[in-house]
Structures are given as C-alpha cells and as structure tokens.
Amino acid sequence: MATTNKNQNTAKWEYSPALESTKVTIESKSKLFIGGKFVSPKSRSWFATVNPATEAKLADVACAGKADVEAAVKAAKTALPKWSRLSGTERAKYLYRVARRIQERAREFAILETIDGGKPIKESRDIDIPLAAQHFFYYAGWADKLAYAFPGSTPAPVGVCAQIIPWNFPLLMAAWKLAPALACGNTCILKPAETTSLTALRLGEVFQEVGLPEGVVNILTGEGDTGRLLAQHNAVNKVAFTGSTEVGKLLMRETAGTGKKLTLELGGKSANILFADAAIDQAVEGIVAGIYFNQGHVCCAGSRLFVEEPILEEVIYKLKQRLGTLRVGDPLDKNTDLGAINSRSQLKVVEGYIRSGVKEGAQLHQLTTKRLPSKGFWCNPCFFTDVQPSHTIAREEIFGPVLSVMTFRTPEEAISRANNSPYGLAAGVWTDKGAKIFEVAKKLDAGIVWCNTYNKFDASSPFGGFKESGFGREGGMHGLRPYVRLGGV
Amino acid sequence: MRKPIDTVMVEQRATSFTRRSIKTESKQQGLRLALSMIDLTTLEGKDSPEKVRSLCHKAITPWECEIEPPLPSVAAVCVYPSLVQVAKRALEGSGVSVASVATGFPSGQYPIAVRLNDVVEAVKSGADEIDMVINRGAFLSGCTEEVADEIAQVRVACGKSHLKIILETGELETLENVRIASDLAIRAAASTGPINDGEVFIKTSTGKVSPAATMPVTLVMLEAIRDYYEETGVRIGMKPAGGIKTAKQALHYLVMVKETLGDDWLTPNLFRFGASSLTNDVLRQIRKQQTGSYAATYDFSEA
Known part of the structure; x- marks a missing residue:
C-alpha cells in the first residue's frame, strides 16, 4: 500500500553506449x-x-x-x-x-x-x-x-x-x-x-x-x-x-x-587459494580481478583457483553471478570490462585450451554475450569446474580469460597443489586469519604473494618470479x- | 553469526561502480528513476507545518514544467511523528507515502515502552512507513538478542505500515558490524511474520551522524539483502540516507544496486534515497539533458 507512485519506471535500466570519442591520429607508415x-x-x-x-x-x-x-x-x-x-x-x-x-x-x-x-x-x-x-x-x-x-x-x-x-x-x-x-x-x-x-x-x-x-x-x-x-x-x-x-x-x-x-x-600459472574462513564476497571480487583483468592477458593472472571444499558450492554460485555482470565488447566503451583478445593467433590459442578443457572432462561455465561485434577477436570470460590437476588447462599458461577451479581440504594440500607447477610467479591467499596468511604465504614458491587482494601493482613493489x-x-x-x-x- | 568482510576489496568494488559511464538515454532514465526513489526528508527541531506542506507539494510535483514524459513524484516524505498528520493531509491521493521516523529517533536511547509508543502514535497519525533506529548501545555491547527482540516488537507495532530499520552505520564503524547488524535486522523483522516485497527495508543512517551513507557500507548491506534473497526468496528493501547530494552519486548507487541485486530492485518499492538536496540536483541534470544548459540553484524551489 505504501508505494503506489503514480508513474513508476517500468522499463529496464540499461547502460547506453559511452564511447571514448577523442580521435587520435596515427601515421600510416611508421618509422x-x-x-x-x-x-x-x-x-x-x-x-x-x-x-x-x-x-x-x-x-x-x-x-x-x-x-x-x-x-x-x-x-x-x-x-x-x-x-x-x-x-x-x-x-x-x-x-x-x-x-x-x-x-x-x-x-x-x-x-x-x-x-x-x-x-x-x-x-x-x-x-x-x-x-x-x-x-x-x-x-x-x-x-x-x-x-x-x-x-x-x-x-x-x-x-x-x-x-x-x-x-x-x-x-x-x-x-x-x-x-x-x-x-x-x-x-x-x-x-x-x-x-x-x-x-x-x-x-x-x-x-x-x-x-x-x-x-x-x-x-x-x-x-x-x-x-x-x-x-x-x-x-x-x-x-x-x-x-x-x-x-x-x-x-x-x-x-x-x-x-x-x-x-x-x-609465464605463470598462478594459484589463488581460498580458505573457508575468508571474506567470500570480496574473495570472489579478487578472483575476478585476478583472472579477467586485461582479458586474462596477464603473466601473473590467478588462473588456478583452489577452494576449500566446504565453500565450493557457494563460491561457484557467486562467481557465476559475478561473471554475469561483466560486459564484453567495444574496448573504447567506458563501460566495457573485457575487450578484445589481442590477436587472432592468441584467440586460437585460448579457444584451443577451452576445447581441451571440455575434451578432458572439465565442466565449462561461460558468459554468453549477445551481440558481440561480427569482426574482431572475442572470447567470453569463462571458468572450469571439475578440473583435475593433470588437465592441460590446470598446467599450461593460457593467457586468456579462462579460470580453472579446483578444491583442497587442508592447508598443506593447498600449498602442495599450488606449488605443483613449473611456474612460480604469483599467488593469492584469502583468509580472515592473519597468522594463516603468513604461514601459507611463506611456503608458496611465488615471487609475489597477494593476501586478500590480487593484481595490485605499484612502482615501489618488486615484481618477478621463480622457476620457469x-x-x-x-x-x-x-x-x-x-x-x-x-x-x- | 559473524561473516568476515574485507574492507580493501569492498572499497575496490564500490569504486568500480563509480567508473561506469552513464550517458544519454540511460542517464535520462536513471535520473527519473532516482527522482522516483527519493524520500524527501526534513528532520529538524524547527520544522513547521508550513515547511512540511511545501515539502509535500515538492514531493508530488518536483518541478512545475512541461516535460515529456512527465516527471515522477518522489517516493515519500519523511518527517517527525508530530508532523505526520500535516503531511498525510497534504499528500492525500497523490500516491506519495508518508514516512515517519520513530523509536526515539535519532539516538534510540529511551525505554522500549516509550519507543514502541512512538511507533504506535506515528502509525495512528497515518504514517505509511516507519523509519526506526536500532539500539546501538545494546548492539555494541554485544546484546544482539535484545536488539533483535526490539526490532521484532517494533515491526509488530507497525501493523500494516512498512518498516525501515536504521542501523546508523556511522556508529557501528566497521563493515563487519554493518553486516552483522544487517543480517540481524532482517532476521528479526522476519521473525514476526512473512515479509512481502518492500515491506521491510534496511537503512544506513539517521543523517545525524557522520559519516552517513557511503558506497562501501551500502554495498555490504546490499550483499546481506542478496544473500537473504538467495536463501528465502524474500526481497528486502535498501535505503542509503544522508550524504547523497548529487545526481551523479545517485546514479553510482543505482549502478551498484543493478550489479549487486539485479534489475528487480530498481524500483521505489525496494530502493530509496534518504535525501533532500539530491532532488534539485537531479532536476538540474534533467533540465541540462533537455535544454543543454545548466539551471541556476534558484531556478528550482527549495522545498
């Protein structure tokens, strides 16, 4: 009874295109x-x-x-x-x-x-x-x-x-x-x-x-x-x-x-370790920032996600929801979250990995974007569940918006799974317990360990990896x- | 039930909403939507019946002009209990609701009997919506049962009137407290009977404490609402109040609601702004979209 406002807005509210319109001139033949x-x-x-x-x-x-x-x-x-x-x-x-x-x-x-x-x-x-x-x-x-x-x-x-x-x-x-x-x-x-x-x-x-x-x-x-x-x-x-x-x-x-x-x-195949006692909504935010930032073309992308078993269902659910809010499209639109894949050859590489993931038995969850431009190199962001550590998508660097989700039961298992990679560039640890953060972080073979955040860069912070x-x-x-x-x- | 909240990432997410660029069509539509969600508020000791009457007029017709499509009215007028009757008469038949603060607003530091009586009187005077304050003293000292019990009693006292539960997040300080209080308020309200969409809101602030509504605080509350909906299918409303002064800020909030709760919540039935100066800035922006030039502050009526 309270709100029978006389002209309620019923049309769905969508963002209009917001293109960066400044023109930049480019020399046709560079030197x-x-x-x-x-x-x-x-x-x-x-x-x-x-x-x-x-x-x-x-x-x-x-x-x-x-x-x-x-x-x-x-x-x-x-x-x-x-x-x-x-x-x-x-x-x-x-x-x-x-x-x-x-x-x-x-x-x-x-x-x-x-x-x-x-x-x-x-x-x-x-x-x-x-x-x-x-x-x-x-x-x-x-x-x-x-x-x-x-x-x-x-x-x-x-x-x-x-x-x-x-x-x-x-x-x-x-x-x-x-x-x-x-x-x-x-x-x-x-x-x-x-x-x-x-x-x-x-x-x-x-x-x-x-x-x-x-x-x-x-x-x-x-x-x-x-x-x-x-x-x-x-x-x-x-x-x-x-x-x-x-x-x-x-x-x-x-x-x-x-x-x-x-x-x-x-390269890297960086692990994000998510403990059950973490701030889950914020961790999901970090997972998204970790893998979908720059279409996943990031050497330190958090491309392997290890979730403590009891919260797997919740995390998958929230990840799916968040995936649904990502906007793929014209990179010049200020509301675009994921732009185009850098080149046709890279697109082929990423698509190849997605196919291999499906073929090897992992389950694909991919955003469906209506009306992607007919030209250009596009890949909708996605993640895989039911991933085995032996799957290609869990081992090789994909360099695209593709995340592999796996589980663990104990901190020791999380650490050994995270370290089970030829790479050692970055890692993420998500937990509300300070002591656990330090305990886990120091056992990870990674040049950069982000705690309760991911993909933060600063000129004053050293960046680089171990192993391959x-x-x-x-x-x-x-x-x-x-x-x-x-x-x- | 404690849920860890990490401030750094909450702030990062909240900031990301302000990076959305709302232009042309979507700005025009968003501004009208924002206007229709405003609880036009006056909560001062010096409030007079005349001021409330002019506020009510502004609420029904925010701007006297020829504009297509016509502008919506705001959602409600929010006043102290003593002025509810005045507002009720002035808003008769307009569709704009009367909201009244109650329960010993803004501190809530009165005996529960006094606070409940405050609610009963406001409802009797015709308030369609009651904006209650929670007992922060009890909450911060750990007596959450007491807080929940009081909320339940207030909801019963509201009868058919809608209830907005003010957490006064500026006094709760931490985002974890905000989350705990949100969950507690929702569950306490639900404990007294089923909730139809929009019958219960959680609200950030009284406007008397600084900081009032902020985007990170609102985000944490929206997440509590989202999780409750996932669990029960019940839609709780949200009202950030205080500190939202510009149309641009309002659009940022709408983006946050859209991307956290979805389009279902983009209705005055489930989302409100507790504000007063916001109205004229929204009008200024609407006029800018129409005519291409900005209006002076004196081009719109004050109340």
Whole structure:
C-alpha cells in the first residue's frame, strides 16, 4: 500500500553506449626511433598492425632488420659515455619530464593502447598509463640516490641494454624496462611486441619533446627476428625480456657464455587459494580481478583457483553471478570490462585450451554475450569446474580469460597443489586469519604473494618470479639491481 | 553469526561502480528513476507545518514544467511523528507515502515502552512507513538478542505500515558490524511474520551522524539483502540516507544496486534515497539533458 507512485519506471535500466570519442591520429607508415630521430627502416620492410576489436588496419609498422639493429646499437653505444657520466640529478630531470609528459598526453596514450591492443579503455585509462607515469616518477627519484640503494659499493651502469617487451601492457612494460635502466645511467634499445608498437613509438615522441639526449633510448619495432638480432648483438651488455617461457629459454641459450647480463620475466600459472574462513564476497571480487583483468592477458593472472571444499558450492554460485555482470565488447566503451583478445593467433590459442578443457572432462561455465561485434577477436570470460590437476588447462599458461577451479581440504594440500607447477610467479591467499596468511604465504614458491587482494601493482613493489617464471626483479629498489654493476668503494 | 568482510576489496568494488559511464538515454532514465526513489526528508527541531506542506507539494510535483514524459513524484516524505498528520493531509491521493521516523529517533536511547509508543502514535497519525533506529548501545555491547527482540516488537507495532530499520552505520564503524547488524535486522523483522516485497527495508543512517551513507557500507548491506534473497526468496528493501547530494552519486548507487541485486530492485518499492538536496540536483541534470544548459540553484524551489 505504501508505494503506489503514480508513474513508476517500468522499463529496464540499461547502460547506453559511452564511447571514448577523442580521435587520435596515427601515421600510416611508421618509422624507427634511432639516435633521437624517426628514420625509415633500412630493411624497407613493414607489417600491418590491426585493431583487434575491428580487424581494421591501423598502420604499417616498420620491421627493423639487421642494418637497423646495427644502427640502433651504435646510437646507444655512442650515447652511453655521456649519459652514464651525467649526474644522477640531471638524469632524474629527464625522467621526471618524461613522467609528466606521459601524464599530459595520458588520454592519447590510453586510446592508442586500447585500439592497438584491444584492452578496455577503462583499464588503459585508469591502470596502464597512470602506472607507466608512476614508474618514471619512481625511478627518477632513485637516479641520484643509487649509492644508498647499494651501500658499501659503487654502482656503475651495465651499458647498452636490449629490452624486449610483450603485448599485454605495451606502454607499462616499456616504462618498467626503461625507467630503471635510464636512472642507472644505461642506454637502451626497446623492442615492442609486433602487435602493439604504437604507444612505444609515441613514447619516442615524448623523448624528443623532453630533449632526451640522442641515442639514449632507441625504439625498434619489428617481429621476433628483430628481437633475436638485438639480443645476439655483440655490443649489447644486457638483455631484459618479458614474454613467453619458450622465447625466454631461447634467449638464455643465446646469451649463455657471452657475458651479457640477462633478466627474464616469463609465464605463470598462478594459484589463488581460498580458505573457508575468508571474506567470500570480496574473495570472489579478487578472483575476478585476478583472472579477467586485461582479458586474462596477464603473466601473473590467478588462473588456478583452489577452494576449500566446504565453500565450493557457494563460491561457484557467486562467481557465476559475478561473471554475469561483466560486459564484453567495444574496448573504447567506458563501460566495457573485457575487450578484445589481442590477436587472432592468441584467440586460437585460448579457444584451443577451452576445447581441451571440455575434451578432458572439465565442466565449462561461460558468459554468453549477445551481440558481440561480427569482426574482431572475442572470447567470453569463462571458468572450469571439475578440473583435475593433470588437465592441460590446470598446467599450461593460457593467457586468456579462462579460470580453472579446483578444491583442497587442508592447508598443506593447498600449498602442495599450488606449488605443483613449473611456474612460480604469483599467488593469492584469502583468509580472515592473519597468522594463516603468513604461514601459507611463506611456503608458496611465488615471487609475489597477494593476501586478500590480487593484481595490485605499484612502482615501489618488486615484481618477478621463480622457476620457469624467470629471474630478476622489476619495480622497487630491487628493480635497480639488474641495471648496475657493483664495484668496490 | 559473524561473516568476515574485507574492507580493501569492498572499497575496490564500490569504486568500480563509480567508473561506469552513464550517458544519454540511460542517464535520462536513471535520473527519473532516482527522482522516483527519493524520500524527501526534513528532520529538524524547527520544522513547521508550513515547511512540511511545501515539502509535500515538492514531493508530488518536483518541478512545475512541461516535460515529456512527465516527471515522477518522489517516493515519500519523511518527517517527525508530530508532523505526520500535516503531511498525510497534504499528500492525500497523490500516491506519495508518508514516512515517519520513530523509536526515539535519532539516538534510540529511551525505554522500549516509550519507543514502541512512538511507533504506535506515528502509525495512528497515518504514517505509511516507519523509519526506526536500532539500539546501538545494546548492539555494541554485544546484546544482539535484545536488539533483535526490539526490532521484532517494533515491526509488530507497525501493523500494516512498512518498516525501515536504521542501523546508523556511522556508529557501528566497521563493515563487519554493518553486516552483522544487517543480517540481524532482517532476521528479526522476519521473525514476526512473512515479509512481502518492500515491506521491510534496511537503512544506513539517521543523517545525524557522520559519516552517513557511503558506497562501501551500502554495498555490504546490499550483499546481506542478496544473500537473504538467495536463501528465502524474500526481497528486502535498501535505503542509503544522508550524504547523497548529487545526481551523479545517485546514479553510482543505482549502478551498484543493478550489479549487486539485479534489475528487480530498481524500483521505489525496494530502493530509496534518504535525501533532500539530491532532488534539485537531479532536476538540474534533467533540465541540462533537455535544454543543454545548466539551471541556476534558484531556478528550482527549495522545498
């Protein structure tokens, strides 16, 4: 009786499209950034980069060949003496300027990241670009304090660094690699992933704008071969790679015995352990953030979920409910939660794993999205129950929005199952008991352990793995170590 | 029954609702929906019959204008018991409900007999809805049985009037307390008889204590409502009150309700805003959508 309001709203309330409408211009034929200038590739070879949400071609990207690699390494080597002798305070000034310029051009970077890589604008705007700027700010702060980071020794730069980065967080990974290297006085050649070159090239413009000395950073777009040539080059002193374990092993072979320093940040099959005494609603939130963030294209994605048996049913139920609220679609729509899969080849990989999961007997629960665009690379987020630890989907890195749910009965079982993996990048522990958190966390073979949260990143926090997830740390004070040689006082 | 609540992730989830971008059609529709959910409130010692009458007029017709489709009325007018009769007369036949705070609002620190009598009088004067306060003193000292018992008694005293149970979350402080109090209030109300959709609400605040409604607190309460619905099929209503002043905030709350409880709850029958200044900001935004320019604050009547 109380509410017979005269004109109640009866139509269902839906979100209207909210497209990011700012236009960003993209050069139709891109160049290489060598010695502070954009130059045409001597290889005279280009390849197309497409928008994974529409399959429309965005630009022809230069494919650097042997002569281009030669030129870039030479430029970096030439720039090294002056740059490395510059005082830390002076180097910091450049890094601060880069950070501020990224902030100023944040919207442009975010849009570009989204149309080139397929990730939702919400994430590139709120996570990728701000964190990239934060990394430059953070390492700018270290540039004149290196002596304090390594007490008792004199840190000297390593030299010319070849940095090969993946396509999942293009600009952010560039920042992770470049900022500490530059702070320590090294010069760099950055090789972005072939499907996501555009923001790295824009970063080249930023380096020009802030007047970074020529050759301190060189950017070589290209395919796998470009990276290999770069890593093999004699004048390169250090190789830093983020990407697949397969390529990581290759690089390790290439650099063995050459005296080159190497850091690898590779794959993962990270475990999220959910105890019955956890805050379950919030844990479900963390599981979702852990696996569906960036379409699951995250090396530390929490792709294996271990649930304590008594709460399995509740967790599955709530996970399904939450899955239902995720919005898959146009990455430029501000309300999109999951965008497009980065490339056709990656989509095939993910679909292959989903098929194998079904074939091997696991039960698939997948969101059904009506009206997905007819073009583009799309994969609805999903999770599997009835997964056996021996299933392919429970062992191999999928790098897509696919979660494997398993159970455990005791903490010991949870720990041994979590550690039963060739990888050791990240893990999550969910419990309301403080003592249990520390007890479990210290027994997990993982470089990063998140407690009652997941996928939190900060420039001041070191990131990196064990076992086949690689070695070396990025971020924090630890992130300086791969970029210095330590001498006596 | 204690349920662990983790503040960090609650806040992260609450923030995610504010990242939804509500534009064009959906903004227009959302604003009207928000308007229809407002409990237009005046709870001051200096309230006069005249002020309540003008508030009632505003409630029925928030804005005198030619607009298509016509604007909805707000859901209810919320006053002290002494002004219920005035409101009841002014709202006669309008469809807008009269809500009255009772049970020794806002502190609830009176003998239970006085509090119950407060409810009986308000109902007798014509209140369609009773906004009660829980006994926070008893709750915080661990006497949850006492709190539950009192809520049950108040619901009985309400008769056919709807009941909104104010937890005063600003005094409960922790999200875990908020969850415990939500579960307790719902179960206590249900203990006296079946609940039809919208007959019982849980409500964040009196508006007299800071902080009043926040998104994390409201989210925890919505989750309690959701879990109760899963268990029993009964839909409990939700009313955040105090601190929601802008149309944008209201839309964020609607997003939170939609994504936590689903579309079924997007009705004044199950969701309300306890607010006063919100009304004019919603009107300003509606007008902006219509004309493309913002109205001045004095373009809309105060009450």
